[in-house]
Amino acid sequence: xxxxxxxxxxxxxxxxxxxxxxxGVTAVLxxxxxxxxxxxxxxxxxxxxxGLRGIRELHGIAKxxxxxxxxxxxxxxxxxxxxxxxxxxxxxxAAKGITSPQIRAMGTxxxxxxxxxxxxxxxxxxxxxxxxxxxxxxxxxxxxxxxxLGNKGPAYFVSASSFAPxxxxxxxxxxxxxxxxxxxxxxxxLFRIPGAEGERENTLKPNEIVxxxxxxxxxxxxxxxxxxxxxxxxxxxxxxxxxACRMSGNNVRDARVxxxxxxxxxxxxxxxxxxxxxxxxSDGNAxxxxxxxxxxxTPLSGNKAKVQLAGVAVKRAVMLAGGRSVV
Amino acid sequence: MTIPVSIAINGRRYDxxxxxxxxxxxxxxxxxxxxxxxxxxxxxxxxxCTVLLDGAAVKSCTCLAVQADGAxxxxxxxxxxxxGLHPLQESFWNKxxxxxxxxxxxxxxxxxxxxxxxxxxxxxxxxxGLEGNFCRCTGYQNIVRAVRDAVQEETS
Numbered sequence: 001x002x003x004x005x006x007x008x009x010x011x012x013x014x015x016x017x018x019x020x021x022x023x024g025v026t027a028v029l030x031x032x033x034x035x036x037x038x039x040x041x042x043x044x045x046x047x048x049x050x051g052l053r054g055i056r057e058l059h060g061i062a063k064x065x066x067x068x069x070x071x072x073x074x075x076x077x078x079x080x081x082x083x084x085x086x087x088x089x090x091x092x093x094a095a096k097g098i099t100s101p102q103i104r105a106m107g108t109x110x111x112x113x114x115x116x117x118x119x120x121x122x123x124x125x126x127x128x129x130x131x132x133x134x135x136x137x138x139x140x141x142x143x144x145x146x147x148x149l150g151n152k153g154p155a156y157f158v159s160a161s162s163f164a165p166x167x168x169x170x171x172x173x174x175x176x177x178x179x180x181x182x183x184x185x186x187x188x189x190l191f192r193i194p195g196a197e198g199e200r201e202n203t204l205k206p207n208e209i210v211x212x213x214x215x216x217x218x219x220x221x222x223x224x225x226x227x228x229x230x231x232x233x234x235x236x237x238x239x240x241x242x243x244a245c246r247m248s249g250n251n252v253r254d255a256r257v258x259x260x261x262x263x264x265x266x267x268x269x270x271x272x273x274x275x276x277x278x279x280x281x282s283d284g285n286a287x288x289x290x291x292x293x294x295x296x297x298t299p300l301s302g303n304k305a306k307v308q309l310a311g312v313a314v315k316r317a318v319m320l321a322g323g324r325s326v327v
Numbered sequence: 328m329t330i331p332v333s334i335a336i337n338g339r340r341y342d343x344x345x346x347x348x349x350x351x352x353x354x355x356x357x358x359x360x361x362x363x364x365x366x367x368x369x370x371x372x373x374x375x376c377t378v379l380l381d382g383a384a385v386k387s388c389t390c391l392a393v394q395a396d397g398a399x400x401x402x403x404x405x406x407x408x409x410x411g412l413h414p415l416q417e418s419f420w421n422k423x424x425x426x427x428x429x430x431x432x433x434x435x436x437x438x439x440x441x442x443x444x445x446x447x448x449x450x451x452x453x454x455x456g457l458e459g460n461f462c463r464c465t466g467y468q469n470i471v472r473a474v475r476d477a478v479q480e481e482t483s
Contacts, residue, residue: 006330006347006393029394036389037370039348049347053394077383100459101440102374105383106390233458234372 001039005048010055012211016179018050023206026050030073031106034115043116043125058211061085070213076104076112088215090166090223090242093320097162097225097240099233110210112163113174113190114202117264118236119146119157129154129197143300145238148307150263151298155193157264159201164191164266165242165258166225172215178208187213191265201264221246222281224320228309237261239306241293241313243321245276252276257293257317262310269293272314281322290315332396336361337405345392352376352387354395355402363403363432367461374460377433378402384440386459403432406439415439415477424473426464434460438474447478 009015020026027046029035030053038044052058058073061082068084079085079095086092098104098112116122121130121137130137131154138146138156146156167187175184190210192203204210223244227237240260245252257272272293279285290311297307316326329344336359343358355361355378367375369388376388379401387400407413415435418424425431434457441448441456448456453474454467462470 001348003328003346003348005328006391008393008396029391032391032394033371033389036350036391040369051394099455100371100374100386101437101456102377102384102386102459103371105380106385 001036002042002045004046006051007048008051008054012055012057012177012209013179015050015052015055016177016207016209018048019178019207019209020048021205021207023200026206028052028209030108030111031075033103033107034111038116038123041123041125043123052209064214066217066219068215070109070215072108072110072209072211074109076107076109077101079109080104087218088166088170088223089321090169090225090244091163091215093225094162094166094227094240094242097227097229097237109163110174110213113161113167113187113213114204114210115160117157117201118160122157127197128157128194128199128201130156131197138300140301142302144302144305145261146300146303147263148294148297148299148303148310149259149267150193150265151300154195154197155201155264156300157201158261159191159264159266160236161260161266162227162237162240165240165260166223167213167215168258168266168268169242169244169256170215170218170221170223171244171256172213174210175212175214176204176208177211178205182211184214188266188268193264218244222321222323224317226313226316226320226326228313239310239313241310241317243276243314243317245281245318245321250280251278252281253278257289257314259293259310259314262297262306269314271295276318281318281324283319283324286315286318286322289318330393330396332392334392334395334397335399337401347391347393349392350388351378351380351390351392351395351400354392355387355400358392361402361404365429365432367429367433372461373430373433374437375430375433377436377460379436379439382443384437384459401436403435406435413439414480415442415474418473418476418480419470422469422473422476424465424470425462430460430462430464434462434470438470438477441474442478448474450475 246254255276275292365375367373
């Protein structure tokens with residue numbers, strides 16, 4: 001790891017001021033699970049690192065205004081231990097997928113949202129778009145874990161966040177601070193598909209910090225997350241789905257269906273949502289939602305299997321939300 | 328550029344000047360000479376570097392020493408008092424919970440974390456709690472037996 005200047009401010013404003021306007025020159029450190037691995041591999045080489053640990057107001061999870069606030073330093077274990085979080089089934093199920101206790105103790109929920117893609121081309125120094133002689137190496141390369149949706153190029157990696165699909169399904173917002181002040185936006189708007197090398201997969205400006213996540217009340221909603229995994233432990237899932245359904249009796253009044261690990265951003269499926277609307281959460285309707293979610297998928301040379309897996313993730317998430325077991 | 332840190336390890340406070348990039352595991356092993364904590368994969372996967380940070384198990388290869396400033400760390404050397412063995416160390420010994428021994432300090436501290444949060448875990452819960460630790464020798468059977476044995480020792 002290259003050496004860097006380390007700052008440990010105690011105020012959000014000071015932290016924002018310490019961040020440069022040039023991407024790559026500075027980095028924000030919360031738990032460090034992703035940042036330190038990127039720095040060890042010299043994929044990230046910040047000259048200045050701003051640690052958030054000393055900012056008291058960024059710690060903890062609490063009820064707030066009928067919903068819940070998750071501070072930027074709140075860990076995954078904090079979420080699992082939090083009474084305020086218990087009602088958010090989709091979030092808790094996503095948290096349980098992160099299996100190493102040591103990582104749950106250090107890794108933060110916001111850090112999970114902002115972790116960089118796991119694409120092996122990116123992690124091995126080929127850049128986020130894996131370009132070689134003007135062309136991406138991914139579409140005909142080693143792409144079995146890459147995108148099946150939103151993959152018209154030049155980005156083919158998948159969003160790696162465990163919590164983003166659930167937070168988007170729950171209608172959560174983030175508060176972003178810079179030296180001038182704060183703004184709020186839907187979690188969905190944190191993500192974008194980069195169009196050129198040098199652009200990131202998130203919309204944060206280089207001097208901005210996500211300081212909290214605000215999750216609205218889930219009263220009247222049924223929510224769930226299902227992850228399809230190659231193995232049970234210490235790995236990212238192959239495909240995930242989070243669903244949130246506002247019920248009117250036994251029928252779905254509003255549905256949000258968001259898939260993870262299938263596209264460069266968390267992928268909201270209006271097709272699956274339409275398939276559920278005004279219907280019950282039966283196994284048959286769950287299956288139809290799963291099929292609809294991947295009907296428009298465009299797999300690459302080596303990841304056709306992910307289409308089936310993503311459809312199953314949606315189907316099982318809907319079944320879980322309906323209170324059924326999926327084995 | 329160096330930064331002053333004050334970190335308590337096994338009950339003794341150490342004030343040192345460190346480079347910001349110094350990992351906690353290297354602070355423990357190289358700066359202080361406590362080599363019970365191992366560096367295995369150096370990528371947060373294997374758990375050989377597990378220590379307790381303010382009581383909770385963490386991977387010290389993916390934590391900067393400056394992140395631990397002001398914290399209290401326990402390494403394998405600090406688990407037992409006065410040269411004796413901790414019940415977990417006894418049970419790993421008795422149940423042959425190790426072969427080469429490289430993963431053992433991390434395994435024992437991960438097991439410590441299991442028992443801290445759940446004093447009477449099932450075998451399934453023990454295995455779940457050890458998901459962040461790799462052993463390439465034992466096949467885990469005797470490690471699970473050792474953790475279970477430590478529970479019985481504590482409760483008998």
